[in-house]
Amino acid sequence: MKVVCRLVEGPASGDWGRRQLSVNHNAGCMLEFSGQVRANNNQRNDVVALHYQAYPEMFAAEVQKIATEMQGQFELIALAVEHSVGEITLGQDAVHVVVSAAHRRDTFAALEFFMMQLKQRVPIFKKEIYSNGEQWLGQQD
């Protein structure tokens, strides 16, 4: 299984991931997911931007570990993950994930599995920027 990932300053884009996965003639299906900045995150409706920070070395290591776990569950051909770092604004993509397989069923299940794992363990940190302040997410005050 081919696994590629990268962090990109500014918004993520589907182009890079699609290019990485486009040259395998055994792939009958390519499925994409993009996560976008929305205004009503975290019980507020005045989000104007997000600021992402990552631990780059561990980002790559955790993506690889998740991919290894996916290989045991799904018949995948490839996985491409691109995540934003720095500041992005409303409507821009924070993450773009592409998976390919011989058949569509594996791609739907694998993509959901990957996103669940990404949100639980991949070291990316998010600060919401509001019209009148900002807050790192995830701390229990």
Add this chain to the structure above:
Amino acid sequence: MNLTVKLFGELQELCENSSLQLQLPTPSSVGDLLLAVSERYPQLVKRTFRVAVDCNYVDKSFALQQHCEIALIPPVCGG
């Protein structure tokens, strides 16, 4: 042993630094590290974070080595 501890997100802002320098006796565990962090950086005491060593999440019993890469990982929020 002299250890460098990487910080991210809110932890970085609370300490006004991207890393901490700590000196611990050999041998020391992650539990010993957390005790030293709480004593020297009280602003981190009530914050939520996990510890990673060499890019793997570890628990308090994990034995630290002189040249390992340590990071305090606040709640992750990718996607």
